[in-house]
Structures are given as C-alpha cells and as structure tokens.
Amino acid sequence: MPRRPRRHQRLKSWPITFSPFGRALARMGSVSKPKRHSESIENHTPSSASNGFVKHPLDEKPEGSESSDGEFDGVVQADFAFFDPKPNDFHGVKTLLQTYLDVEEWDLSGFVDLILEQTTVGTVVKVEDDEDEGIFALATALNLSRYREQKCIIQLKDLFLAKASQEKGVADQLRLLLGEQAHNVGLLVSQRVVNLPPQLLPPLYDSLFNEVSWATEDEPTEELRNSFRFKHYVMLSKIYKHKNPEQKRKRSDDSEEAIVYVKPEDEIFHTLSSWSFCFPLRTQQPAPHEMKNYRSMGLIMAVEADKIPTFRQELGSLINES
Amino acid sequence: MATRLQFENSCEIGAFSKLTNAYCLTAIGGSENFYSAFEAELADVIPVVKTSIGGTRLVGFLSVGNKNGLLLPHTTTDQELQHLRNSLPDQVVVQRIEEKLSALGNCIACNDHVALAHTDLDKETEELLADVLGVEVFRQTVAGNVLSGSYCALSNRGGLVHPHTSIEDLDELSTLLQVPLVAGTVNRGSEAIAAGMVVNDWTAFCGSDTTATELSVIDNVFMLRGDTRPGDGFDGMRKSLLDSYK
Numbered sequence: 142m143p144r145r146p147r148r149h150q151r152l153k154s155w156p157i158t159f160s161p162f163g164r165a166l167a168r169m170g171s172v173s174k175p176k177r178h179s180e181s182i183e184n185h186t187p188s189s190a191s192n193g194f195v196k197h198p199l200d201e202k203p204e205g206s207e208s209s210d211g212e213f214d215g216v217v218q219a220d221f222a223f224f225d226p227k228p229n230d231f232h233g234v235k236t237l238l239q240t241y242l243d244v245e246e247w248d249l250s251g252f253v254d255l256i257l258e259q260t261t262v263g264t265v266v267k268v269e270d271d272e273d274e275g276i277f278a279l280a281t282a283l284n285l286s287r288y289r290e291q292k293c294i295i296q297l298k299d300l301f302l303a304k305a306s307q308e309k310g311v312a313d314q315l316r317l318l319l320g321e322q323a324h325n326v327g328l329l330v331s332q333r334v335v336n337l338p339p340q341l342l343p344p345l346y347d348s349l350f351n352e353v354s355w356a357t358e359d360e361p362t363e364e365l366r367n368s369f370r371f372k373h374y375v376m377l378s379k380i381y382k383h384k385n386p387e388q389k390r391k392r393s394d395d396s397e398e399a400i401v402y403v404k405p406e407d408e409i410f411h412t413l414s415s416w417s418f419c420f421p422l423r424t425q426q427p428a429p430h431e432m433k434n435y436r437s438m439g440l441i442m443a444v445e446a447d448k449i450p451t452f453r454q455e456l457g458s459l460i461n462e463s
Numbered sequence: 464m465a466t467r468l469q470f471e472n473s474c475e476i477g478a479f480s481k482l483t484n485a486y487c488l489t490a491i492g493g494s495e496n497f498y499s500a501f502e503a504e505l506a507d508v509i510p511v512v513k514t515s516i517g518g519t520r521l522v523g524f525l526s527v528g529n530k531n532g533l534l535l536p537h538t539t540t541d542q543e544l545q546h547l548r549n550s551l552p553d554q555v556v557v558q559r560i561e562e563k564l565s566a567l568g569n570c571i572a573c574n575d576h577v578a579l580a581h582t583d584l585d586k587e588t589e590e591l592l593a594d595v596l597g598v599e600v601f602r603q604t605v606a607g608n609v610l611s612g613s614y615c616a617l618s619n620r621g622g623l624v625h626p627h628t629s630i631e632d633l634d635e636l637s638t639l640l641q642v643p644l645v646a647g648t649v650n651r652g653s654e655a656i657a658a659g660m661v662v663n664d665w666t667a668f669c670g671s672d673t674t675a676t677e678l679s680v681i682d683n684v685f686m687l688r689g690d691t692r693p694g695d696g697f698d699g700m701r702k703s704l705l706d707s708y709k
Contacts, residue, residue, distance in 0.1 A: 245472075246472055
C-alpha cells in the first residue's frame with residue numbers, strides 16, 4: 142500500500158490538554174450553557190484530524206436567550222482553522238499578496254497559483270464554516286530552484302537583486318542564494334490580515350515547519366524530497382523605520398523604537414538572520430499619528446534553517462508574554 | 464475581441480475606468496500601461512481622458528455615463544469637473560449631482576437607451592438620469608442585489624449579469640433592457656461583473672485573470688466578433704459550456 146502522510150500520528154505527541162484550548166474545552170464541559178468568554182478569540186492548537194486541519198467542536202455563538210441586550214460590545218467570537226491550500230482559495234490569497242512586491246507589476250496570479258498547487262507545504266487560515274471563504278493568513282515556503290522557470294519567480298528574483306544592488310556585500314550573498322544555491326533555499330511567504338490574533342502565530346509557524354520536515358520524508362520522488370531540505374530561508378517583509386534615528390538618543394524616554402515590525406515574528410527573524418537589508422517602498426501610505434515619524438521600508442533577510450528551532454522557541458515566549 | 468489588462472496588479476479594471484461609445488475615462492495610475500492599453504484600442508475613435516474623481520482613482524465606481532452624458536457624485540471637485548467638461552466632446556453633458564448614494568457606478572448600470580438603478584435612488588437622480596443620459600430608468604435588483612451597477616455590465620448589444628441570476632430574472636431583465644443577457648463571471652469566477660470589465664458597442668476590456676471561456680462568453684454576448692448574429696457563437700458553445708440534466 143502506498144505510504145500517505147500520517148499527520149495525526151505525530152500530532153498525538155503534542156500536549157493538547159495543557160493548552161489554553163484544552164482548558165477552554167474543560168470549562169465548556171462543566172457548564173450547561175455557553176457563557177461569553179473573557180478572552181475574545183479562541184485560539185487553536187492542531188489536534189488530531191486528517192490532513193492537518195483542525196475541528197473546533199465548541200458552539201461559540203451565544204444563545205438567543207443568553208444575549209439579553211443584544212448589543213455589540215466589541216468582542217467577536219471566531220473559530221480559526223488551518224487548511225491546506227486549495228484552488229478555490231485563489232481570490233483570498235491573491236488579496237493577501239496584493240502588496241507583496243509593492244506596486245511592481247508582476248505575475249501575481251501565477252505566484253498565487255504556485256502556492257495553491259503546493260498542497261504538501263503551505264497553510265491558509267480561515268474561519269470555520271465561513272461561507273465567504275475569506276483567507277485570514279497564509280504561510281508557505283517555496284523552493285527557489287524547483288520553480289526557477291516560472292515567470293513570477295524570475296521577476297521576483299530580478300526585483301530582489303535590483304533592490305539589493307545598492308548594498309555591496311549583501312548583493313553577492315543574495316545572488317548566490319538565488320542562483321547557485323537556489324536548490325537549498327526556500328522563499329518564506331507569510332501574509333495575514335492586520336488584526337489577526339497573535340496566539341495563532343506559533344501554531345501557524347509550527348505547522349509550516351513541520352510540513353517542511355514531513356515533506357522531506359513523504360514526498361513521492363527523491364527530487365521533491367530534496368527540494369524541501371532547506372538550508373536557508375529568504376523572506377521579504379515590511380517594517381517601519383524611524384526617520385531620524387539620532388533624535389532618539391536625545392529623548393529621555395525611549396518610547397520610540399528605531400524599527401517597528403509590522404509582524405512580530407520579523408523581529409526574531411531579523412535577530413537570527415545571516416544578513417538583511419532595507420529598501421524604501423514606493424507607496425507611502427498616510428500614517429496614523431503614532432507613526433508619523435516613521436517611513437515604511439521593505440526588509441529582505443536570509444535565515445539559516447538551523448536557526449529555526451530557536452525561532453520557534455522565541456516566538457512561543459514572545460507571544461506568551463505579550 | 465476583448466482585451467485583458469490590469470491596473471497596478473489589480474484585475475478590477477472596472478473600478479478604475481469608464482467606457483462608453485463617446486469617451487473613455489481612466490484613473491491616473493502608477494504605470495502608463497493601463498492608459499496605453501486604452502489608447503491603443505480607442506485613440507482614433509474616441510477621446511481617452513485621465514482623471515480622478517473626488518481625489519480618488521475609482522472613476523468607474525463613482526461615475527455613470529453613456530454617449531449623451533456623464534453624471535458625477537457630489538464629491539467631485541470643481542477642477543475635476545472643469546477638466547472633464549474641457550476634455551469630453553461637446554455633445555456629452557457633464558453634470559455633478561447631489562445623491563447620497565455617491566458611488567453612482569455601483570448603483571446604476573446603463574447603455575444609451577436604458578438604465579438599471581438601485582432601488583433606493585433619489586427621485587431627482589432618476590429624473591436627471593432620464594434627462595441628461597436620455598435613458599429609461601428601471602429600479603431593479605440583479606440576483607437579489609440592489610447594487611445593479613456592480614453586478615451587471617451593459618452595452619447596446621448585450622449584457623452580462625451576476626452568475627446567480629435566475630432564468631426568470633434573466634428573462635425579465637432581458638425584456639426590460641431589450642438586449643440579450645447572459646449570466647456569467649469575469650476574472651476567474653468573480654461575481655462583481657462591472658468591477659472586472661468595461662464594455663461599449665465595439666470593444667471590451669477585462670481583468671487579466673479572466674479565463675478564455677469567460678472571454679468567449681463576453682465576446683459572444685456583446686457581439687464583439689465582427690459580424691455575428693445575436694447569440695450565434697454562444698449557441699454553438701452552449702453544449703460544451705452548460706450541462707443539462709433531463
């Protein structure tokens with residue numbers, strides 16, 4: 142019988158019962174009617190299910206008799222679930238990736254198709270039983286050599302190199318990673334809606350890196366298995382850099398950081414990165430008051446695959462303490 | 464033959480352009496490709512005008528017009544109004560109207576003879592539509608949606624409507640509008656027809672995600688293939704496109 146990935150076997154080793162999810166389940170089991178929870182969003186840890194997608198058995202919608210006044214007090218209940226990418230997700234994923242390369246015109250649809258075809262590695266986050274099938278987050282890793290013929294990847298590589306051309310030392314390393322060493326390099330793509338609860342991040346990255354390691358064993362051909370043995374990850378993110386970094390030293394209160402990371406995990410990646418560089422983005426959106434001293438920049442960095450376990454650990458502690 | 468293009472990686476070109484038989488409006492975008500695509504097709508025949516409306520690039524969603532006139536929302540600035548009056552042919556009456564539903568392009572779909580309007584449109588707006596655009600106005604929903612302008616693309620020769628429009632609604636609308644109608648999609652399954660394409664009597668432009676099948680449907684219903692009779696090619700394709708269960 143051909144061997145199929147048996148994800149749930151490995152997931153049984155996860156300590157589900159000690160997670161907030163497990164505690165919430167236990168709480169639910171002991172009361173007769175669902176009460177409004179103090180924490181607004183139920184988060185997820187992957188529990189046993191086929192294909193790595195999670196089922197949340199709780200009925201979260203408050204009963205009609207329960208919500209006495211029916212007014213919206215700003216708390217939204219949502220069940221998030223992780224899924225493999227499907228062709229149907231095209232429009233949602235495309236919306237998330239609309240600003241990936243700033244305003245450059247490139248084969249975005251082709252890029253989205255690539256991501257959706259790679260079902261073995263890649264996760265999309267949706268709300269359970271949502272008719273609109275809105276995509277809230279996406280995480281995937283694409284081998285740069287496997288897809289090197291694709292127009293979108295060629296355009297992406299050219300763009301990265303063009304942005305790096307100003308930075309002498311880094312440009313050579315980038316060229317190496319995108320060229321000769323491309324078979325060991327994965328492009329890490331992680332995009333989400335701005336207000337996604339941060340509790341979802343550790344499971345999201347865990348599922349991504351787990352899928353990568355499972356793929357090195359489960360893929361049908363030797364070539365595909367090798368394509369997931371990443372030694373480096375390259376990623377493109379957005380950050381806000383303080384316009385006048387010297388001014389910061391003059392201020393007594395260090396309330397203004399030099400760099401503000403749009404995605405919290407980028408800070409960890411940046412610290413662990415082998416190299417990185419920033420470039421100004423062409424679109425400068427009108428900034429809210431707090432951000433008026435910052436300008437948005439793109440950040441390209443490379444992280445060695447060996448550093449990923451450290452990353453996962455630090456991400457867990459970062460999210461738990463915030 | 465319909466042309467595929469995109470506006471700064473977005474396939475919602477109906478948001479950023481307005482095409483009629485007498486003129487074409489486009490948004491001012493990052494690259495010149497968008498404007499050039501229209502110029503290439505239309506330059507000799509009708510003026511292609513770059514503009515903003517109310518400082519935004521959503522010229523397609525905010526305005527409604529045909530060969531007789533152009534109606535603009537109250538958010539249009541005086542400079543934009545003057546620019547449009549100067550750039551468009553004299554027989555096109557450009558008017559700014561006070562209508563609380565200011566996304567006129569989303570609320571009203573029209574060709575040179577008839578218009579489908581949002582059910583809550585003001586009476587004065589309906590009268591202005593009839594006077595300025597010279598159309599007969601019908602307050603209608605499309606597939607249960609009040610935003611008739613968004614879910615229907617209309618020319619003098621045919622129309623494309625929301626894919627979930629029932630057969631009865633299709634027949635009713637077709638009788639009202641006196642043109643053949645087809646329920647379909649654009650941009651790889653998107654239901655917002657008017658956001659994904661613009662059309663006039665001899666040409667159409669669609670978002671670049673539009674599949675070949677969608678393009679053939681558009682070519683057929685709007686009769687863009689030169690000398691075909693109404694519904695000619697479509698009947699031929701019908702068997703391969705539609706399943707019928709008896």
